[in-house]
Amino acid sequence: xxxxxxxxxxxxxxxxxxxxxxxxxxxxxxxxxxxxxxxxxxxxxxxxxxxxxxxxxxxxxxxxxxxxxxxxxxxxxxxxxxxxxxxxxxxxxxxxxxxxxxxxxxxxxxxxxxxxxxxxxxxxxxxxxxxxxxxxxxxxxxxxx
Numbered sequence: 001x002x003x004x005x006x007x008x009x010x011x012x013x014x015x016x017x018x019x020x021x022x023x024x025x026x027x028x029x030x031x032x033x034x035x036x037x038x039x040x041x042x043x044x045x046x047x048x049x050x051x052x053x054x055x056x057x058x059x060x061x062x063x064x065x066x067x068x069x070x071x072x073x074x075x076x077x078x079x080x081x082x083x084x085x086x087x088x089x090x091x092x093x094x095x096x097x098x099x100x101x102x103x104x105x106x107x108x109x110x111x112x113x114x115x116x117x118x119x120x121x122x123x124x125x126x127x128x129x130x131x132x133x134x135x136x137x138x139x140x141x142x143x144x145x
Contacts, residue, residue, distance in 0.1 A: 003034065005105040007041045012131060014101065014120035018092070023080035024055070024113050028071050029063035034113050036063070039105055046079065046100040046117050048093070053079045053086055055102060055115065079115065092119050 010016065026034075033039060038061035046055050054076050062070045081089075092098060104116040123131070 003037055003105075003107045005034075005037065005039050005041060007044070007101065007103050009042055010101050010103050010118070010120065012123075012128065014099075014118075014122055015127075016103065016118040016120050018088075019103065019116055019118045020081060020085050020089070022053070022115050022117055024115050025078040025080060026113060028069060029066045030060050030071050031113055032066075033060050033063045034105065035107060038063075041102045041105050041115075044102045046102065048090060051086070053081060053089065055079055055117075058102065058105075079117070089119070097121055 040059040044055055044058040046053060048054075056076055057074055058077060059073050060071070061073060089100060093100065098119060098121050100117050101120050102115050103118045106114055106116075108114045
């Protein structure tokens with residue numbers, strides 16, 4: 001069974017442009033919790049601290065059978081990207097109103113946890129209404145045809 005945790009709220013709230021796939025530096029039983037599907041990226045965001053790139057507010061629930069050693073559910077986790085990708089992200093984040101948000105958390109074929117992150121610019125209320133209208137029209141067309 002493939003584990004894939006999506007941030008469906010991201011596409012509704014933001015215009016997503018460039019996407020990157022990053023590795024995540026995990027500790028202890030975090031990978032077991034992710035494999036069990038006990039993670040959430042809905043409120044998560046990514047930011048630079050110095051030259052390093054981190055994901056904040058990503059929730060990975062404590063593993064049930066971990067014993068007395070557990071991990072902090074919302075700790076800051078380092079993202080692993082190539083230096084060229086990091087410099088591109090730093091350049092894009094200089095613009096006003098641009099952020100990087102995670103869109104998908106998954107287990108790769110090699111067994112590692114990966115996070116798809118996208119460069120995002122916030123939508124205004126009118127844009128969100130247009131998104132809802134387009135989705136409703138597409139649903140109506142599917143029903144008729």
